[in-house]
Amino acid sequence: MLRVVVLVSGSGSNFADLLDRARSGRVAVEVIAVGADRECGGIEIARAAGIPTFVEPFAPPREAWSDRIAERVEAFEPDLVVLSGFMRLLSAEAVSRFEPALLNTHPAFLPEFPGAHGVRDALAAGVTETGASVIIVDSGVDTGPILAQQRVPVLEGDTEATLHERIKLVERELLAEVLAGIADGSIDLADHGLEHRLDQPDTAPEEAK
Known part of the structure; x- marks a missing residue:
């Protein structure tokens, strides 16, 4: 049974689905804690389910805030950390403390449309299909190894909200x-x-160090 800490920032709909699968035995994981960078729906779901939670509001510098998040996560000694709608970038040093056991879902068929607005960017580009991906988080923006992905068609009349809901499924x-x-x-x-x-170059650019 995998011991998982989940990090959230929003409504927590994807986290709620994972929790349901875990508690029904459909996925062999135990959600042992949920953390967030703000009070949000995901934290409320966790509290209602009796799962330990923590909130570490973002405050610069990002490196110090990331260290605080990492320390809160490490206290639970998880096997895996899952970012589920977590909208803050962790520092490279914080990522390295968990990599490769740090996963993220992304609402695009990476490397297409990385970043915080993948669904909006796909619609703006006028593509006929986008997708969803699960990756290992690295120090870049949605650049980690891809573990799974699937195409999702863009339908006539799609809005950002309707397309995103289908991608979430x-x-x-x-x-x-x-x-x-x-x-x-x-x-x-x-x-x-x-x-x-x-596969990476031996030296990182200065801004990534």
Whole structure:
């Protein structure tokens, strides 16, 4: 059984789906804590479910705030950390404390449309399909190793809200599949992380150091 800490920032709809799957035995994980950068729906869901929570409001510098988040997470000794609608970038040092056991879902078919507005950017680009991805978080913006992804069509008349809701359904399935694979050993995060690191240049740009 994987011990998972989830980080949220918003309504928590994807987290609620994961929690339901976990508690019904459909995914072999135990959500042991939920953290956030603000009071939000995801935290309220966790509290209602009796899950330990913490809120660490963002305050610059980002590195110090990231360290506080990492320390709060590490206190629960998780096997895995899942970002579920967590809208803050963690510092590279904080990411390194968990990598490769730090996952994120993204509402686009990466490397297409990275960043905080993947759904909006897909609509603005006029594409006929976008997608959903589950990745290992690295120090970049949605640049980590891709563990699973699936295409989602853009329908005539789609708004950002309607498209995002359909993408969320796919994100939830993909995350469940990835977690099941990690739990049963068919997905080895260490292998994915090593492969990605070997593909990277030996030196990082100054702003990433």
